Amino acid sequence: MIGLEFKEASVIEEAYAKINLFLEVLGKRHDGYHGIRSVMQTVSLHDTVNVRLSESGISMTCSDPALDCGASNLCIKAAKAFSSACGGVGAEITLTKVIPMQAGLGGGSADAAAVLRAMNFLCGCPFTVRELCRIGAKVGADVPFCVSGGTALAEGIGEILTPLPALPHCRVVICAGMPPVSTPEAYGRLDRLPPPSGDPYPPFAAALESGTLADIGKRLYNRFEDTFPQSAVRGFMIQSGAYGALISGSGSAVFGLFPETPAAEKARAVLERSGYTAFLCRPVSGSEVCRNQKKQ
Template sequence: MDKIIVKARAKVNLSLDVLGTREDGYHEMQMVNHSIELHDTLTFEACDEEVNLTSNIKGIPLDEKNLVIKAMRKLQTYADIDKGIKIHLVKRIPYKAGLAGGSSDAAATLKGLNTLWHLGLTRQELLEIGAAIGADVPYCLMGGTALVEGIGEKIIPLPPIKKLYVVVVKPNVNISTPWAFRALDHHVIQKRPDIPGVIRSLEAEDYTELRQAMGNVFEPLVAAKFLEVNDIKHGLLDHGAAASIMTGSGPTVIGYFPLKAEAWNVWKMFSKKYRMCFLSETY
């Protein structure tokens, strides 16, 4: 095998809570995550010495600032190898959108190179390497529906979410995750998500309870600064979404639809206004 192609799926938060700040400065989190079909594609091709990252998107970093290269370097160090690689990254997941696109690319790199280079590293070893790259990387290595705690390293798989169609809408603004955490540190959280209720409603496929239980503590802060977030959320709900939430530190808003035809109609409407609007489904 000298070539492998790996999908890097976007991550969505069904709920996101920040419980406090630890002594090491990191934030203690509790989240319910799931994957969606929206994905980047990475092609890895073995070569002798060269390390080369290319992409379909102009302007993104192609050096160690890109988590793909960072993940590759971490893997090389861990496995004590020095091999060349050509990587082509096809980006579809929006940048700075709260969808963990960079972390998912890093996770795909660890999985892809573990296979291509015949390293034989265990999942636990990959999770340890991933945790040193970014908080979302361990979850992205696992994927699926999961309760995620700590700083992202504690992952408890949950039963797969029922197939739902999702409309993904990113307004034309970018959110810096450090800014979001700094803002949250100076903000009193008025309402926290009911995460046990979210898990219970998923198991029962009770979308009324899900809508009431889900929440994202970053959402009020981001929506106060960027009013479009609330406009998009209310627009999705008004047009039939069973539930809607801002994901990650924003600004992307997700709407969930049981029927594909409904989701398609809403996607068609929103895509007239928003360039980064996607029709996807749970995975």
């Protein structure tokens, strides 16, 4: 732990969910992973991570007894990666779960990213956000984005990030409660489909650049829609005033982009009464995610 300056005994860090405004799967690579081109957006739905530094050892507890808190958990992997990078600092992690699991919302990656930001803050920020992203890439493909947050193009397997114009003011309704989707199963289904025709990214990028929510909503795209359509929920959101609706990641959660709070809240309430789990949230900027971190 050479050169570290310990700032606080413990810190609480929000672990923000992500949605995919655009997701194209480019094919299977030689290393077995799938290449992607995705536009990810941080939203205010979040888990909460409480981290306390210790002289040695890494431990974890969680509010959800169904979650494995052992060595395979991404929070544990993140803490070990940070410890390895800065000389052996330990951590006690307490995770409070809210983000639905296996829903395409990046909950595990968000939790790991929050652990990295928390440990970095507690140690006096020895790493910049960019350096934290490099540490996060060793933990999981979506962790670098979840570390930095905001709106970004993710390429490679998700670890190559390019900042993009922010999503304009809106309210985001997220609907979960559908049967969970295994990511390997979803990719397996996709591999059996013929490749799509045309390139949907340039129209989406132009819409995002315009800053017009209605245009962005029309250009939302997710290749996994062909394998796991949620047409009933998406159709309901559009009928309720959303400018666009889509599954997130490989599913099964669906999100809708609403211009104003009243229609969004009404849609969320109807979905809840219909037996789903629904959340009303907003886009979150990278500066909000990384407010306690050293700049690039």
